[in-house]
Amino acid sequence: MHDYKIRIYHEGKVDFYGYGSDSKAQAEIPGDYILSKMPVFYNPVMKLNRDIAVYTVRTYQILTKKSLRICEPLTGCGVRGIRLAMEVNGADSIIINDINPMAYDIANRNVEMHNLRDKIQVFNEDANLLLSKNAFPMKRFDVIDIDPFGSPAPFLDSALRAISKNNGLLCLTATDMAPLCGVHTNACIRKYGGVPLRTTYCHEIAVRLLISCSVLTASKRDIALAPILSHSTDHYIRVYLKTISGAKNADEMVKQIGYLVHCNHCHFRQLKPGIANSLSSVCPSCGDDARIAGPLWCGKIQSREFIAQVLENSKADGDKRAIRLLSLILEEADAPATYYDLHSICDQLNLPCPALEKIIHPLKEKGYSVTQTHFKNNSIRTNAPVSEILKTIRKAQ
Numbered sequence: 001m002h003d004y005k006i007r008i009y010h011e012g013k014v015d016f017y018g019y020g021s022d023s024k025a026q027a028e029i030p031g032d033y034i035l036s037k038m039p040v041f042y043n044p045v046m047k048l049n050r051d052i053a054v055y056t057v058r059t060y061q062i063l064t065k066k067s068l069r070i071c072e073p074l075t076g077c078g079v080r081g082i083r084l085a086m087e088v089n090g091a092d093s094i095i096i097n098d099i100n101p102m103a104y105d106i107a108n109r110n111v112e113m114h115n116l117r118d119k120i121q122v123f124n125e126d127a128n129l130l131l132s133k134n135a136f137p138m139k140r141f142d143v144i145d146i147d148p149f150g151s152p153a154p155f156l157d158s159a160l161r162a163i164s165k166n167n168g169l170l171c172l173t174a175t176d177m178a179p180l181c182g183v184h185t186n187a188c189i190r191k192y193g194g195v196p197l198r199t200t201y202c203h204e205i206a207v208r209l210l211i212s213c214s215v216l217t218a219s220k221r222d223i224a225l226a227p228i229l230s231h232s233t234d235h236y237i238r239v240y241l242k243t244i245s246g247a248k249n250a251d252e253m254v255k256q257i258g259y260l261v262h263c264n265h266c267h268f269r270q271l272k273p274g275i276a277n278s279l280s281s282v283c284p285s286c287g288d289d290a291r292i293a294g295p296l297w298c299g300k301i302q303s304r305e306f307i308a309q310v311l312e313n314s315k316a317d318g319d320k321r322a323i324r325l326l327s328l329i330l331e332e333a334d335a336p337a338t339y340y341d342l343h344s345i346c347d348q349l350n351l352p353c354p355a356l357e358k359i360i361h362p363l364k365e366k367g368y369s370v371t372q373t374h375f376k377n378n379s380i381r382t383n384a385p386v387s388e389i390l391k392t393i394r395k396a397q
């Protein structure tokens with residue numbers, strides 16, 4: 001039935017058992033779960049995702065000073081939960097869970113290996129069922145980490161029932177980039193309730209669609225969700241959101257959901273907060289057809305203060321790639337929404353792309369703010385108008 005070989009891996013501060021195959025079996029019915037066909041998932045490519053999760057939860061614990069109750073309802077072999085137990089002080093009570101009995105078995109072995117029975121409980125249930133069983137006041141979790149194959153959307157509602165209404169930390173991974181980046185528009189509308197757009201900055205749009213869907217789901221329970229850290233890496237996006245209780249606070253978040261107006265012809269883009277918004281499909285800049293994405297999150301996707309603390313708390317043992325990523329995110333944390341992909345602009349102009357510095361420096365000299373972005377190489381966030389960017393590109397030839 002399985003051709004997977006059990007192996008010992010090492011990541012962060014832990015050794016653990018996993019299955020040494022990267023192949024992913026396909027469900028016969030799309031969206032269904034075929035137990036016998038699924039490998040016990042360990043994906044080394046997601047190490048960076050887990051590294052950042054460890055440093056973020058560590059920071060959250062330092063800031064809240066809580067004894068944390070954590071849930072990872074889609075745990076695979078359990079490495080994330082085990083790393084949290086071993087690498088975060090105050091991660092005192094952790095539930096890890098997987099619907100696959102093989103994953104449950106291997107996660108148990110990993111808990112045994114590290115003598116973590118007093119801290120970690122392992123379950124073999126459907127994630128939504130497990131979360132729902134923990135949805136009443138004294139049982140709710142401080143931190144919930146949803147790290148699925150594909151979209152976290154099917155787990156959002158139960159996660160928001162099971163998380164602390166105030167000062168909880170919701171961590172979400174989405175790997176379904178084809179829907180979120182506008183390759184499968186209907187799937188995106190179905191999962192996230194928003195229209196995506198195939199643009200050069202579609203990964204930021206993806207983050208904004210995921211945040212908007214989460215904020216709206218939370219608002220039904222009078223919980224406000226505030227994004228404090230977002231990143232797009234390899235084949236996935238990841239967002240961290242803090243809960244704040246109260247209908248008025250939730251209203252304030254919902255007000256930041258709206259639309260993006262984008263023009264392919266002249267690179268114009270504008271975020272328009274407000275779900276009930278009147279939108280024109282004519283580009284206000286060049287009069288060409290504009291395209292509309294959303295509803296999506298129009299507010300900030302990063303908290304500079306929080307990310308600065310995450311960086312500080314990862315210095316001692318932080319992975320170099322994670323630190324580099326966090327440093328880039330810190331730099332762009334307060335920069336304008338959406339970025340300009342210089343390669344693609346130059347392609348459109350039929351010009352070779354100059355070195356990044358040859359664009360950044362002159363724009364800064366003129367008094368504009370300019371930063372690079374972790375979302376994409378050769379791309380900038382700036383408050384300079386498109387006309388200035390084009391002028392600078394032409395001058396740099």
Ligand SMILES: C[S@@+](CC[C@H](N)C(=O)[O-])C[C@H]1O[C@@H](n2cnc3c(N)ncnc32)[C@H](O)[C@@H]1O
Pocket residue numbers: 033038040041042043046050073074075076077078079080097098099100103125126127128147148149
């Ligand atoms: C991407 S893997 C998890 C990886 C893990 N979080 C990590 O960091 O290594 C997704 C896991 O979700 C499990 N899963 C899928 N549907 C589930 C469900 N409805 N309830 C619980 N677990 C589920 C799969 O068996 C798989 O192990």
Ligand SMILES: [Zn+2]
Pocket residue numbers: 263264265266267268283284285286287288
């Ligand atoms: Zn235009």
